[in-house]
Amino acid sequence: MPIARLRGVVDEKGEDWLIVTVGGIGMMALVPGTTADAATEGAHVALFTHLHVREDALTLYGFSSREDLRLFEQLIGVSGVGPKAALGLLSALDYGQLATAIASAQPELLRKVPGIGQKTAERIVLDLRDKVTPPLDGDAAAPRGTQKTADAELIAALMGLGYTQAEASDAADRLRSDGDAPIEERVRLALGLFAAP
Numbered sequence: 001m002p003i004a005r006l007r008g009v010v011d012e013k014g015e016d017w018l019i020v021t022v023g024g025i026g027m028m029a030l031v032p033g034t035t036a037d038a039a040t041e042g043a044h045v046a047l048f049t050h051l052h053v054r055e056d057a058l059t060l061y062g063f064s065s066r067e068d069l070r071l072f073e074q075l076i077g078v079s080g081v082g083p084k085a086a087l088g089l090l091s092a093l094d095y096g097q098l099a100t101a102i103a104s105a106q107p108e109l110l111r112k113v114p115g116i117g118q119k120t121a122e123r124i125v126l127d128l129r130d131k132v133t134p135p136l137d138g139d140a141a142a143p144r145g146t147q148k149t150a151d152a153e154l155i156a157a158l159m160g161l162g163y164t165q166a167e168a169s170d171a172a173d174r175l176r177s178d179g180d181a182p183i184e185e186r187v188r189l190a191l192g193l194f195a196a197p
Contacts, residue, residue: 003049003051003060004048004049005046005047005048005049006020006022006027006029006045006046006047006049006060006062007020007022007044007045007046007047008020008021008022008023008027008044008045009021009042009043009044009045010039010040010041010042010043010044010045011026011041012026012041013036013039013041014036015033015036015164015166016030016031016032016033016036016087016091017029017030017031017036018031018035018036018039018045018047018062020045020047020062027060028060029047029049029060029061029062030059030060030061030062030083030087031047031061031062031063031064031087032063032068032087032090032091033091033164033166033169034090034091034094034169035047035062035063035064037166037169038064047062047063047064048062048063048064048065048066048068048069049061049062049063049069050063050069050072050073052076052083059083061083061087063090065095067095067135068090068095071090071095071098071099071132072086072087072090074128074131074132075089075090075124075128077127078120078123078124078127078128079123079127080119080120080123081120081123081124084115085115085116085120088113088114088115088116089110089113089116091159092112092113092114092152092155092156092159093109093113093152093156094152095135096134096135097109097152098110099132099133099134099135100134101125102124102125102128102129102132103129103132103133103134104134105125105129106125107121107122107124107125108121109152109153110124110125112152112153112156112157112160113156113159114156114159114160151172151176153183153186154168154171154172154175154183154186154187154190155168155169155172156168157183157187158171158172158187158190161187161191163194167194168190171190171193171194172190174193175189175190175193
């Protein structure tokens with residue numbers, strides 16, 4: 001029987017997982033880094049879930065929105081994209097960024113995510129371009145969208161260098177005023193932040 005929703009109290013959390021206690025039972029769900037970052041131990045959480053079944057394991061994946069869950073399931077339906085890669089994409093790029101990159105055929109943005117090569121990025125765009133719908137954000141100014149893309153590129157680059165989602169997101173927030181700088185310069189500035197005492 002599939003588990004469609006998980007609602008309970010966050011008992012423990014890691015970089016990409018939560019243990020949610022439901023009726024005295026602690027259930028572990030692998031989640032995007034942004035979902036883990038937003039969760040607070042002891043607080044209530046509601047997740048849309050996907051139970052991934054393999055011969056040797058049952059793994060529960062959790063998402064804060066139905067849109068994230070739907071996109072995750074579309075991604076793992078693409079040949080060569082497993083749950084780990086799909087979760088990595090949803091950790092490095094939020095739903096709007098990822099859906100926009102796919103719908104507007106920007107595989108180069110997907111390739112910035114660790115574990116996603118050129119062929120896989122192109123296959124995702126080819127298979128899903130007509131199936132995903134970017135969110136309509138009428139009041140979002142163009143510079144804001146550009147800033148989101150710049151942040152996503154920086155976060156993906158820093159995660160590729162071994163930093164956590166939380167560390168990379170924090171660096172992107174602190175460097176927001178430098179969003180127009182080339183990605184190489186922003187990475188250099190971020191590394192300087194990490195090196196500072």
